[in-house]
Amino acid sequence: xxxxxxxAAVPHFFGSSHxxxxxxxxxxxxxxxxxxxxxxxxxxxxxxxxxxxSYDDDERNSTVSxxxxxxxxxxSMFSSLNVDIERxxxxxxxxxxxxxxxxxxxxxxxxxxxxxxxxxSCLTYVENSCIKKLHQKNLELETVTCKNNKLxxxxxxxxxxxxxxxxxxxxxxxxxNALKTSLEQAMQQGSNQRxxxxxxxxxxxxSCVDPNNFxxxxxxxxxxxxxCTNALTCRSCKSKEVCIVLMPCRHLCLCKACEGFVSAxxxxxxxxxxxxxxxxS
Numbered sequence: 001x002x003x004x005x006x007x008a009a010v011p012h013f014f015g016s017s018h019x020x021x022x023x024x025x026x027x028x029x030x031x032x033x034x035x036x037x038x039x040x041x042x043x044x045x046x047x048x049x050x051x052x053x054s055y056d057d058d059e060r061n062s063t064v065s066x067x068x069x070x071x072x073x074x075x076s077m078f079s080s081l082n083v084d085i086e087r088x089x090x091x092x093x094x095x096x097x098x099x100x101x102x103x104x105x106x107x108x109x110x111x112x113x114x115x116x117x118x119x120x121s122c123l124t125y126v127e128n129s130c131i132k133k134l135h136q137k138n139l140e141l142e143t144v145t146c147k148n149n150k151l152x153x154x155x156x157x158x159x160x161x162x163x164x165x166x167x168x169x170x171x172x173x174x175x176x177n178a179l180k181t182s183l184e185q186a187m188q189q190g191s192n193q194r195x196x197x198x199x200x201x202x203x204x205x206x207s208c209v210d211p212n213n214f215x216x217x218x219x220x221x222x223x224x225x226x227x228c229t230n231a232l233t234c235r236s237c238k239s240k241e242v243c244i245v246l247m248p249c250r251h252l253c254l255c256k257a258c259e260g261f262v263s264a265x266x267x268x269x270x271x272x273x274x275x276x277x278x279x280x281s
Contacts, residue, residue, distance in 0.1 A: 172247070172276055179245055179252055183280060232280075234258055235266035247274040 234240045240255035251267045256277065264271050 168274075172274070175247075175250055176245065176276065176278055179250065180278060183252065183278070187280075236262055241280070243277050243280065244275050245278055246272045247276075248272075252278065 232241055234242055234255040235253040236258035237255060240257065242252050242254060243256055244254040244259045245252050246254065246262075246265045249265045249268050249270045249272070251265050253265065253267050254262060254275075259275055262272070
């Protein structure tokens, strides 16, 4: 701290009242000390003679004055030495404060860098986590979107099928109404023919004359009656009344019992794809 100056004159103290100066100390300071020692020696054993009394007094006064001057010079040297020491202390204190300040700044800078790295690592971790979660959510969204598209397509297909079945039902209903009308007309014609045949039989029984040649045409009437009867009889079992209309040929030719055993129309031999039951009144 004191820079180890070689020319610093620092006294070395020995005992209680003696001290020794270094070799490069000023000569006047050493002389002052030596004179002071001599004065103390002279004070211990004072000698006074009558012949040299005034001479001794003059010598003593000159010695004291020179010693006083030497002491003043020594005091100035000590004061300058104290100033140098204080200057060294101030310089050392400033250097120490500067060093402490630099270390404090370095420590704060290191702490800031550590904090910045920690924040950067945390932000990187959070960013990677968010990217991973976002990727997972995107995959889930793609899966849900694909399923939704499939459901939309299935809904469209079901809607189209439902509309098709509605159209088929309306068509079948119209066909059934038309067949019902045709059957009613056929049955009405058959009843009219039966009534005509009955009247002719009564007339034949009442008269032996055959003006309309009814007896000759009786075979034709029987054939027409058999045709009407066969038209209302099942074409498969030949015994039960028809009640099933086959599609798409629209032939009323089967009974309820024979519906499940026939795959083609017995009348036109066309393959059937649907059938429905009608009720004849």
